[in-house]
Amino acid sequence: MYDILFWFFSIAMLVCGLLVIANRNPVASALFLVLLFVFLAGLFVLLEAFFIAAIQVLVYAGAIMVLFLFVIMLLDIKASERRKFRALGVVGGIAVAVAFVWELVIILTRPLKPLATGGDELSGGLEQVVKPLFANYMLPFEVTALLLLVAMIGVVLLSKRELK
Amino acid sequence: MTPVPYFDVLKGLGAEVILTLTALVALTLDLASVRRAEMSVRSRTIGTTAVVGLLASTLPLWQQLNGPRMVLLGGTLAMDDLIIFFKLVIVALAVITVLISMDFDVGRHVGEYYAVLLFGAVGMMLLISAEELITIFVALELTSVSLYILTAFHKGELRSQEAAVKYFMFGAISSAFLLFGLSYVFGVTGATGLQAIQDAVKNTGGLAMSPLLATGLLFTIVGFGFKVAVVPFHLWAPDAYEGAPTPVTAYIATGSKVASFFILLKVLFIGFAGLQGSAFWGNFASGWTMLLAVTATLSMILGNCAAIVQHNVKRLLAYSSIAQAGYIFIGLVAATKMGANSVLFYIIVYALANLGAFGVVAALSSRAGGDEMQNFDGMARRAPFLSLLMLIFVLSLAGIPPLGGFFGKFYLFASAVQRDAQHFGLLWLVILGIVMSAVSLYYYLILLKHIYVIDGSDQSPIITPTYLNVALGLVALAVVALGVYPKPILELLNNFSYSVIAGLVR
Amino acid sequence: MTSAITLNDYLIVSGLLFALGIAGVIIRRNALVIYMALEMNLNAANLALIAFSKFNKLVEGQILVFFVIAIAAAEVAVGLAIIVALYRRKQTISVDQLTTMRL
Numbered sequence: 144m145y146d147i148l149f150w151f152f153s154i155a156m157l158v159c160g161l162l163v164i165a166n167r168n169p170v171a172s173a174l175f176l177v178l179l180f181v182f183l184a185g186l187f188v189l190l191e192a193f194f195i196a197a198i199q200v201l202v203y204a205g206a207i208m209v210l211f212l213f214v215i216m217l218l219d220i221k222a223s224e225r226r227k228f229r230a231l232g233v234v235g236g237i238a239v240a241v242a243f244v245w246e247l248v249i250i251l252t253r254p255l256k257p258l259a260t261g262g263d264e265l266s267g268g269l270e271q272v273v274k275p276l277f278a279n280y281m282l283p284f285e286v287t288a289l290l291l292l293v294a295m296i297g298v299v300l301l302s303k304r305e306l307k
Numbered sequence: 308m309t310p311v312p313y314f315d316v317l318k319g320l321g322a323e324v325i326l327t328l329t330a331l332v333a334l335t336l337d338l339a340s341v342r343r344a345e346m347s348v349r350s351r352t353i354g355t356t357a358v359v360g361l362l363a364s365t366l367p368l369w370q371q372l373n374g375p376r377m378v379l380l381g382g383t384l385a386m387d388d389l390i391i392f393f394k395l396v397i398v399a400l401a402v403i404t405v406l407i408s409m410d411f412d413v414g415r416h417v418g419e420y421y422a423v424l425l426f427g428a429v430g431m432m433l434l435i436s437a438e439e440l441i442t443i444f445v446a447l448e449l450t451s452v453s454l455y456i457l458t459a460f461h462k463g464e465l466r467s468q469e470a471a472v473k474y475f476m477f478g479a480i481s482s483a484f485l486l487f488g489l490s491y492v493f494g495v496t497g498a499t500g501l502q503a504i505q506d507a508v509k510n511t512g513g514l515a516m517s518p519l520l521a522t523g524l525l526f527t528i529v530g531f532g533f534k535v536a537v538v539p540f541h542l543w544a545p546d547a548y549e550g551a552p553t554p555v556t557a558y559i560a561t562g563s564k565v566a567s568f569f570i571l572l573k574v575l576f577i578g579f580a581g582l583q584g585s586a587f588w589g590n591f592a593s594g595w596t597m598l599l600a601v602t603a604t605l606s607m608i609l610g611n612c613a614a615i616v617q618h619n620v621k622r623l624l625a626y627s628s629i630a631q632a633g634y635i636f637i638g639l640v641a642a643t644k645m646g647a648n649s650v651l652f653y654i655i656v657y658a659l660a661n662l663g664a665f666g667v668v669a670a671l672s673s674r675a676g677g678d679e680m681q682n683f684d685g686m687a688r689r690a691p692f693l694s695l696l697m698l699i700f701v702l703s704l705a706g707i708p709p710l711g712g713f714f715g716k717f718y719l720f721a722s723a724v725q726r727d728a729q730h731f732g733l734l735w736l737v738i739l740g741i742v743m744s745a746v747s748l749y750y751y752l753i754l755l756k757h758i759y760v761i762d763g764s765d766q767s768p769i770i771t772p773t774y775l776n777v778a779l780g781l782v783a784l785a786v787v788a789l790g791v792y793p794k795p796i797l798e799l800l801n802n803f804s805y806s807v808i809a810g811l812v813r
Numbered sequence: 814m815t816s817a818i819t820l821n822d823y824l825i826v827s828g829l830l831f832a833l834g835i836a837g838v839i840i841r842r843n844a845l846v847i848y849m850a851l852e853m854n855l856n857a858a859n860l861a862l863i864a865f866s867k868f869n870k871l872v873e874g875q876i877l878v879f880f881v882i883a884i885a886a887a888e889v890a891v892g893l894a895i896i897v898a899l900y901r902r903k904q905t906i907s908v909d910q911l912t913t914m915r916l
Contacts, residue, residue, distance in 0.1 A: 214893045244828065247832070
C-alpha cells in the first residue's frame with residue numbers, strides 16, 4: 144500500500160510539474176502547481192512529516208498560489224503569452240535538465256545508508272517540530288518575523304499607485 | 308534539555324535590536340510627524356534618525372569587543388572579535404550609505420526607504436554572526452528581500468523596475484540552488500552547525516567516497532556564486548547595478564558583498580575544511596579550491612574585458628566589481644590563514660573604495676543629469692574635491708600604490724604564491740590576476756580621462772552638501788591609510804581570524 | 814513499517830522535480846511562470862530535506878522546511894509586487910522585453 148501510494152504521488156507530482164512548464168496558459172500552469180503542492184504534501188505524509196504536510200497545503204497551496212492567481216487575474220496577461228516558445232530556449236532547457244538527471248542517476252545508483260544518529264523515530268507531530276523553534280532555533284524564528292515585516296512594507300510600497 | 312540562555316542571546320543581539328527599533332522609529336516618525344513637511348526636510352530628519360540609530364548600535368558592539376568567543380544556541384549566534392569587527396564594518400558602510408541617500412532623491416517614501424535599509428543591515432549583521440545553516444539561510448533571505456525592495460524604489464523609472472525584476476529572479480534562483488545544496492550537505496553530514504559539519508565531513512571519507520556530498524558542495528557554491536556575482540553567475544549584476552538607485556547600488560556592491568564573502572569564507576573554511584582539494588597547476592584534485600579557481604579565472608577575464616566597452620559609469624563599476632570578486636577568490640583558493648587574512652583585508656578595502664566611488668557617482672550624476680560617461684566630462688573643474696576623491700577610489704580599485712587596493716591585492720597574490728611555494732602551484736592564477744589588473748587600468752583611466760581631460764559643454768560648478776563631502780573624504784582617507792599603514796588592521800585580523808581557519812590548520 | 818521505498822527513491826523524485834524546475838526557468842519567457850518553476854525548485858529541496866530528516870531521524874530537516882515555507886511566502890509577495898510594478902510601467906512581463914539596459 145505504502146509503495147503504491149509513493150509511486151502514485153510521485154508520478155502524479157512530476158506530471159503536474161511537466162504540465163506547469165509546458166502549458167501556454169499561465170492560469171492552467173498555476174492550477175497544476177496547486178495540484179503539485181497537494182501531491183507533494185501527500186509524499187510528506189508518507190514520510191511522516193504531518194505538520195509540514197499541513198502547512199504545505201495551508202501556506203503553499205492555499206496562500207501562495209492564491210497570490211499567484213490574483214496577480215494573473217490582475218494583469219490579464221493571457222494575450223501576451225500566446226507567442227511560441229523560442230527554439231533555442233527549449234533545446235537549452237531540455238539539455239540542462241537531461242544533464243542534471245544524468246548526473247543524478249550516476250550519484251544515486253548506489254544505495255545510501257542512513258546515518259547512524261541513534262535518534263528515535265520522528266513523530267512528525269506539531270510538538271517535535273515546534274519545540275526547537277523556542278529553543279535552539281529561536282533566532283531564525285524571530286528573524287523570519289522581521290522578514291515578514293520587511294516584505295509587508297515592500298509590498299504595500301511597490302504595489303501602491305503613485306499619486307500625482 | 309538544557310535551559311535556553313535567553314539573556315545571553317539578547318545581550319549578544321544588542322546592536323541588531325537597536326537597529327530594528329530605529330527602523331520602526333523611522334517608519335512611525337515619517338508617518339506621524341513629518342509627512343507634510345518638504346521632501347528635503349523629511350529626508351534629512353529620517354536620515355539623521357537612521358545615522359543616530361546606527362551609531363548607537365555600535366555601543367553594545369564596543370562593549371563586546373575583547374570578550375571570549377561564544378557560540379550560542381548551537382551556532383545560530385556566534386560572537387568573537389572577528390565577527391564584532393565585521394559588524395562594525397557593516398555599520399560603517401550603512402552609515403555612509405545613509406549619508407549618500409540623504410543627498411539623493413529616493414522618491415516620496417522616505418521612512419520606508421531608511422527602514423528597509425536598516426533591516427537590510429540587520430540581515431547582514433545576523434549573517435556575519437551565523438555559524439549554522441538554517442540561520443545563514445534565513446539571514447541571507449532577510450538581506451536579499453530588503454535589497455530587492457530597495458532596488459525597485461525608483462517607481463517612476465523603468466530602469467529601476469527592470470533591475471528589480473532581474474535581481475529578484477536571479478536571487479530566487481540562487482536561493483533555490485543554495486537550499487538544494489544545503490539539503491544534500493545536511494543529508495550526508497546529519498548536521499546543520501558549521502563546526503559539526505566539519506567533524507562529520509571527516510568521517511565521510513571525502514568527496515570521492517560521497518558523490519552526494521560533492522553535489523551538495525557544488526550547489527552551495529553555485530548559490531553563493533550568484534550572491535557574490537562571479538562569472539558565470541554574474542548575469543544579474545550589471546543590470547541591477549545600473550538600474551537601482553545609486554545609493555542602493557552602493558549598498559548592494561559593498562554591504563551585501565562584505566556579508567556574503569564573510570559567510571562564504573566561513574562556510575568553506577569551517578564547514579568544508581576537509582574538502583578543499585587542490586588547484587595547483589598540473590596537480591588538480593576535485594574540491595572547492597578547484598571550483599573557485601575556475602570561477603576566479605572566468606571572472607577576472609570576463610569582468611575586466613567587458614568593462615572596457617562600457618559607456619555607463621555604474622555599469623563599468625559593476626563589471627569591475629565582478630573582476631574584483633575574481634581577485635578575492637584567489638585568496639580563498641589559497642585556503643590558508645594568510646589567505647583568509649588577505650580576503651578579509653581586501654573585502655574591507657574593496658568595500659570602502661567601491662562605496663566611495665558609487666557615492667561620488669550618486670552625488671554628481673543627480674546634478675549632472677545622468678550617469679553616462681559623457682555626463683562626467685570636465686568634472687574636475689566643476690567639482691574638484693569630489694573628482695579628487697573619485698581619483699583616489701578608482702586608483703585604489705585599479706591597485707595603484709600607495710593606496711589600499713594595491714596593498715590588498717599584493718597581499719592576496721602573496722598568499723596564493725606562498726601556498727605550495729616549492730612548486731609555485733598557484734602561480735598561474737597570480738600571473739593571470741596581475742595581467743588582468745593591467746587590463747583593468749585601461750578602463751579605469753578612460754573614466755578618469757572623462758573626468759580630468761575632456762572638456763564638457765557645461766562648466767557651471769557643482770556644489771555638494773558639506774556632510775557628504777566630509778563623509779566621502781573620510782572614506783578616501785581610510786582607503787589611503789589602509790595602503791600606507793595597513794599594519795594595525797592586519798594585526799587585528801591576524802589575531803582575530805583564528806576562529807575561521809581552525810579547521811584548515813593541520 | 815517495512816517498505817521497499819528507500820531514501821534513494823525519494824531523492825530521485827526530488828532531483829527530477831528540480832530538473833523540471835530548471836528546465837522551466839530556462840524555457841519559459843513569462844516572468845510569472847518562471848517564478849512558478851522556481852517554486853518547484855524550492856519544493857524539490859524541501860522534499861529532499863524531509864526525506865533526509867525521516868531516514869536519518871533528525872528533526873532539523875523539517876525545521877528548515879518550516880522556515881523555507883515561511884520565507885517563500887514573504888518572497889513570493891515581494892516578487893509578485895515587483896512584477897506588478899514592472900507591468901504597470903511596461904505592460905508586459907515577458908523577460909525577453911527587459912531590454913532598457915544593454916551592453
